[in-house]
Amino acid sequence: MKKVSEPTIGRLSLYLRLLMELAASGVKTVSSEDLAARSGTTAAQVRKDLSLFGTFGKRGLGYGVSELESRLRGILGLGQRWPVALVGAGRIGSALFGYENFRRQGFYIEAVFDADPAKIGEGWNGLVVESDDELERIVSDRGIEIAVIAVPAAAAQKVVDRLVSSGVRGILNFAPTRLEVPESVEVKTVDMAMEMEGLSYALTRARESGAA
C-alpha cells in the first residue's frame, strides 16, 4: 500500500460523515464529483484518496454509498469499540461527552480522572471521577489505548508520560502545549487559541489592505 498523508485521512473522515448523511437520505450512489462538491475539494482528489486503499467505484456509475461507507469505517478502524480515558474532569471533557458523533463512531469514555480531591468520587455523566493516583492501574486494567487530555498546560506532559507508560498510544490534546511522546504514540492537538489567532490575523490583514 502506498503511503497515506494526514490530510487524506482527514478527508476520509469527512467523506464518511457525508456518506452517512447520504445513506440517511436514501441515496444509493455518489460520484466523485458529487462527494467533492459536498466536501469542498475536487473530484480528482476524492478519487486519489480512495484509490490509495483499493478500487471501490464502478466506472460510469460512481460509488455505492453504503459499500463505501463500510469500507471507510474499516480503513479508519471504526469497526470496533474504543475505550477512552479522559484526564481532567472540566468543561472540555463535558463538551466532548455531549458530542453525539463521539459515541456514534465507537468512542466511549470509560474512565475520568482529576487531580482535584474535591471532584474525586463525584458523579460525572454517569461515571465516577477517579483519583489521579489510580491512573496507571485503571488505564491498563481497562485496556485503554486512547486518552483525551484536558488539564492545564503545565500538568500535561506529566500526565502524558504516565498515560504512555500505561499503554496509551493515541492522545487528543486540548492543553495548549507541545507534548513529547515516543514515535509510536500519535498526538493530535486541538489548540483553540491558535485558531482564534488565525482569525485575528486574517481580519487584521483584510482591514489593513481594505484601508490602504
Next chain:
Amino acid sequence: MKKVSEPTIGRLSLYLRLLMELAASGVKTVSSEDLAARSGTTAAQVRKDLSLFGTFGKRGLGYGVSELESRLRGILGLGQRWPVALVGAGRIGSALFGYENFRRQGFYIEAVFDADPAKIGEGWNGLVVESDDELERIVSDRGIEIAVIAVPAAAAQKVVDRLVSSGVRGILNFAPTRLEVPESVEVKTVDMAMEMEGLSYALTRARESGAA
C-alpha cells in the same frame, strides 16, 4: 510582502506563546535554534517564518524575546480587544470561556445566543443568554466581527448566514459540517470527531503492521 501560508501563521501563534513563557522566566534573548527546539520545528523554518514579516533578529545573537513578542502580537492582530459572539450556550462555549489564553489574547465573549427559550435570560458566566431573534441587532450594534459556532450541525449554516450578514468576518466552527461563506469571511473548523478518527486510523494501522 510575500505571501504567507496558513501553517506559518499557526507557528507564529506558537512562537508567541513560547516567547511569553520565556519572558516570564526572565529570558532576554532566543536563537532560532532554541525556538525551533521548543516548538518542534527547525531553525531554518523559524527564520523563514519570521523573515516573511521583517528582520527582527540580531546576527550572532538571536532575537530579543520581548521585542519579538510584541512584533508577533502586532502581526497577528492581537494589539486590540476582539469582541466575540458565542452562538449556542452549551458546554463547548463554557469550555472556551474558561480557557484563560482566550481572554489573555484579547478575545472577549460579549454576547451569547441560544435557540432554546428555556435558556434565554439565564445567566451565563456573567452574561445573559440572548434570544436567537436578537442576533442580527446585537452583533451589529456591538461591532462583533468574530463568532464562535457551537450549535448542532443542522443549524449551523443558517446561523452562519445570519452572522455574516450582520458583519461577522471570522468564524470558529465547532459544528461538524462544512460551512459556506463568502470569500471575505474566514472560517476555522475544529472537528473533534475527525481528530479522533485520525487516532483510530493510526492505532489500527500500527496494530495491523505489528500483528503482521
Next chain:
DNA sequence: CGATGTGAACGCGTTCACAGCG
C-alpha cells in the same frame, strides 16, 4: 566568530489529463 536572512534544491500533496473499463 556566531547566528541571521535567503536564494536554490528538494519533497510532497494536489491538479491535470487521459487511458481504461463497465
Next chain:
DNA sequence: CGCTGTGAACGCGTTCACATCG
C-alpha cells in the same frame, strides 16, 4: 458514453547551504 483510476505535471511549503553582518 460516463465516471473511475492513475501516471505525469505542477505548485508550494520545507529544508539546505551559505553569504552576510553585528
